[in-house]
Amino acid sequence: MPETSTRTDGAAGEAMELWRNWLTETERQWNSFFAEVMGRDSFGRVAGSYMEAYSVVQRALNQGMERYLNTFNLPTHSDVVELGERLHNIEERLATLEANLNNLASAAGIPTTAAVTQLRPRRTRRPRTSKNESK
Amino acid sequence: MATVRQPDVNRLLGAAQTEVQKNRQRIEKGLDILLAREEPPVGVTPKDVIYSRGTLRLYHYRPMTDEVYRVPVVFVMSLVSKPFILDLTFGQSFVQYMLAQGFDVFMVDWGIPRPEDKRLKLDDYVLDFMPRCLEQVQKATGEKEYSILGYCMGGQLALMYGGLNPEAPIANLVCAATPVDMEGMGLFRHFSDRRWFDVDRLVDAIGNIPPDFMLRSFEMLRPMDRWMSYVRLLDNLWDPVFVYGYRVMYKWTNEQIPFAGEAYRQMIRELMWENKLMKNTLTLDNRRVDTKAITCPVLNVMAEHDHIAPYAATRPLTSLVGSLDTEDVLLKGGHVSLVAGKNAVGRLWPKVAEWLGERSV
Numbered sequence: 001m002p003e004t005s006t007r008t009d010g011a012a013g014e015a016m017e018l019w020r021n022w023l024t025e026t027e028r029q030w031n032s033f034f035a036e037v038m039g040r041d042s043f044g045r046v047a048g049s050y051m052e053a054y055s056v057v058q059r060a061l062n063q064g065m066e067r068y069l070n071t072f073n074l075p076t077h078s079d080v081v082e083l084g085e086r087l088h089n090i091e092e093r094l095a096t097l098e099a100n101l102n103n104l105a106s107a108a109g110i111p112t113t114a115a116v117t118q119l120r121p122r123r124t125r126r127p128r129t130s131k132n133e134s135k
Numbered sequence: 136m137a138t139v140r141q142p143d144v145n146r147l148l149g150a151a152q153t154e155v156q157k158n159r160q161r162i163e164k165g166l167d168i169l170l171a172r173e174e175p176p177v178g179v180t181p182k183d184v185i186y187s188r189g190t191l192r193l194y195h196y197r198p199m200t201d202e203v204y205r206v207p208v209v210f211v212m213s214l215v216s217k218p219f220i221l222d223l224t225f226g227q228s229f230v231q232y233m234l235a236q237g238f239d240v241f242m243v244d245w246g247i248p249r250p251e252d253k254r255l256k257l258d259d260y261v262l263d264f265m266p267r268c269l270e271q272v273q274k275a276t277g278e279k280e281y282s283i284l285g286y287c288m289g290g291q292l293a294l295m296y297g298g299l300n301p302e303a304p305i306a307n308l309v310c311a312a313t314p315v316d317m318e319g320m321g322l323f324r325h326f327s328d329r330r331w332f333d334v335d336r337l338v339d340a341i342g343n344i345p346p347d348f349m350l351r352s353f354e355m356l357r358p359m360d361r362w363m364s365y366v367r368l369l370d371n372l373w374d375p376v377f378v379y380g381y382r383v384m385y386k387w388t389n390e391q392i393p394f395a396g397e398a399y400r401q402m403i404r405e406l407m408w409e410n411k412l413m414k415n416t417l418t419l420d421n422r423r424v425d426t427k428a429i430t431c432p433v434l435n436v437m438a439e440h441d442h443i444a445p446y447a448a449t450r451p452l453t454s455l456v457g458s459l460d461t462e463d464v465l466l467k468g469g470h471v472s473l474v475a476g477k478n479a480v481g482r483l484w485p486k487v488a489e490w491l492g493e494r495s496v
Contacts, residue, residue, distance in 0.1 A: 038355060048330075059339075084249055084250065125496070126496050
């Protein structure tokens, strides 16, 4: 009986293995097929035309939406982006101030790094190689 | 007389029970995925943000050993994907592995570009953000030197940085899956051929390149991968380890980020069309990127089955630098499995740790 059982399990395992191999091979073949198709100039031109149309539509939509929102006196995407830019500039200035303060503090001998980074481990580690071990 | 075989009832019952159990697991795990329940945690290694600016964050991972190598290592991520691929999840984190090996690890996370970041150019990343981050690493460690590990486009940024700053104290440079010769980029190059791809029109119209666009571009390189991954998932849905690995990887693959518009324009025009990095003619902010000025030890790790940064595109990297100590390593695997997942644990990670360890004292 154990023989029969092994044989059955083996057959099932073999079937699964065959199926998985088939899956991998199918994937490879389809990928090669698509790569061949997409590698043609004609595909490139079609994709390029699609991208061009997408850009035109996107631009038209953006402009239309801007006009629509302006009519209703609502903030547009550009307004929000502009606000973001202004905030970004404020952040930049704050960062510069902070850096300058840190430089001043360092010059005065006051530590400025975060507490966690002060828990510094020793920087003396050496690689464990057979050469080192034999020494 | 031939004996009549009696069916082994116990064995049949056992097999039936296993199948029932597997199917129960399949349903349970399938529902978890469909309902996005119990999402596996990613990027969990403890860290501190030591520098931030706009969307940029510089992380310092908390050391796991009492003694670390003198030279810290800074991971530089690509601009087009989230950095948690290098710190995937428990037991599958490159960062965690390096910490356990005694490295002091930092990571530059570029963050998710916001609409106002559409004006960011490669010049900003290489000449402004990277130097600031590296200064912070020097401050945090008290060490002048640092090693840089760039993954994919992060490697290109590191090459540009090194090429523009010959005096920079880069102790070692590791580039993983970093394309330099764009003529070897296969379908990517074909898709973005200037005969039909008008990058200016696209960037002018939409600003940042949307994450969906990036995701589809990657998927088009191997269109069947996604569908076959679903079939493999169904096949292994009963296996919690497989499902866990699938979910973290799926999360990373599908969480693409936008590409800052101007940087994308430069990537296509300067690198993809003109192949300037390979020809050593790239200029950023009117300064020439001379990769021959890079003289530190360089390790170039490539993946044999990389369809995003093919071998033909990554192979010439070490010939572009002026270093005498260079090494090219071709490992089994693909673009992602090179750095993450169970294969990377036994291939890339020990190689990088060993190579860097010898040069980080």
